[in-house]
Amino acid sequence: MGVNHYENFPVASLLLPARLRRAVTDIYRYARSADDIADEGNAHPHTRLAQLAEYRAALHQIGLEPTHGPASYSETLAPVFAPLAETIARHQLPIAPFYDLLSAFEQDVSVHRYVDYDGLLDYCSRSANPVGRILLHLYGHTGEQDLRESDAICTGLQLANFWQDVRLDWHKGRVYIPQQELQRFELDENAIALQRVDPAWTEMMRQQTQRTRTLLHFGAPLAHRLPGRIGLELRLVIQGGLRILERIDAVRGDVFVHRPVLRPRDWILMLWRARKQP
Template identity: 40%
Template sequence: MSEMTVSQHALLGAPHEYLTPIERPTLDEAKAWCRHLASTHYENFHVATWFLPNKVRPHFESIYAYCRVADDLGDEVADPSTALRLLDAWGSMLDECYDTPERSLHPVFVALHETIRECDVPRELFADLIHAFRMDQVKTSYNTWDELLEYSHYSANPVGRLVLWVCGYKEESIALLSDKVCTALQLANFWQDVVEDAERGRRYLPADAMERFGVEEGQIIGRVFTPEFRTMVEHLVLRTRQMLREGGTVSKHVDRDLSVTLDLFRKGGEAILAGIAAEDFDVLRGRPVVSKTKKLSLLAGALGAKIRAGMSR
């Protein structure tokens, strides 16, 4: 094999759309690839980035593409050992992007290097995300709230910190507020997806909470909703909502454009928690969802805030 082994051969066995090309794409081609992935793979991300200044949107598209591919390498590959190998390869390609970027062939890393170069992004933020996806392959249940916080430290918090960093906010005090929002969003998704996660062999409901409220493991896969289960979920939702509110003050420390986007994500988390409460905390009968009407309301509010921000300049 040639010196390009990492870029050319590392992702063999990955979903075909993520295979590395033989020739290095141009920067414009790489950006277009990331933009396409961001705009077609996850509509909510594409909508949220519309509220950001044009100059930073390509950075967010390359960051999203990095996260999306890494997540799929972990989740879309059935065999954990294969998934771990692919994630190791993705990590090696990240190192290549930092250390010898001229060797990068995958469009994600060609585009991402431009973001890294222009914004001086710490490698640790990207590496932490790979660590989280590796955790998903070897840890399928959680015993305590603190274990969930540790997982979120790697899986969710780096995303918020990347958003702040690219927008020029590097203060740790602001990042810590963002951590609370990102962790709360991660937890809200866990409470929303209890059944779906159980069907995939994962449990994010902490075992100590289940024991405290008298909930049995079999109730989840068997969808046995009891008053005890309701009380447990209500407790977890209230705790998560408090964290979301505490971290939400991050919007007061950033410019109006970024504040609109951060508020949109926070309100999305609040809507998920409200949806769970509206179902009387019964997350076993089906996945609580945010209605289209609510989504439109959130977007309309964000659009109004963006317009007001523009008029105030």
């Protein structure tokens, strides 16, 4: 469980109940493969969007299955969508979050800057939050408060990943720090290009990590309502996000030279904190 794009899926975790591992793997395969279409390789944007359109059409077929019978998929799509359709039917999962994820992947192809924080949050509401909502449906916890707190956790994890990966995203032609946030501290993208860590940059990053920390703390009560190993899994995920934020603050926002990653000693601390939480 890293704090990386779609890596907060607990696919290989021993804490995940055995009865859910196949479902989580099927869902992860869909999200990971679609994300790779949008992000990986050197394909032209039109090619990426065409491939994602095929995913959208396959999702539509899944939605039709209850009334039209099992769908047939192309040889390319079958390994992703045949097991996904079975999982959605078996666990009675809503299909809307899968469409939300797809809309975020499509946005990745053409949108590489965000004007303000609201725009970034809207993106997170489709690129990250559906993950938590799907998992909550698997766990059978879909109350309004559960969903709100899950959204806060997933958005917080994705924002932590953005602050962690400023340099890596820059080399991909992307800037997730909202333009208004840069301007508020009299910064521009030259600060990223030149990897300039001055007091303005440090304060700007500190405010981003603090805002993200607030989201993770808001969502933390959900981990105490989920039973047993699932609750511990989520507490560890939250602690992973908080630890990344701590390490960003510790280097005064210098994620250019000191990109924070979770090491064995961090996992020991995270486990201690997760078990210590009341």
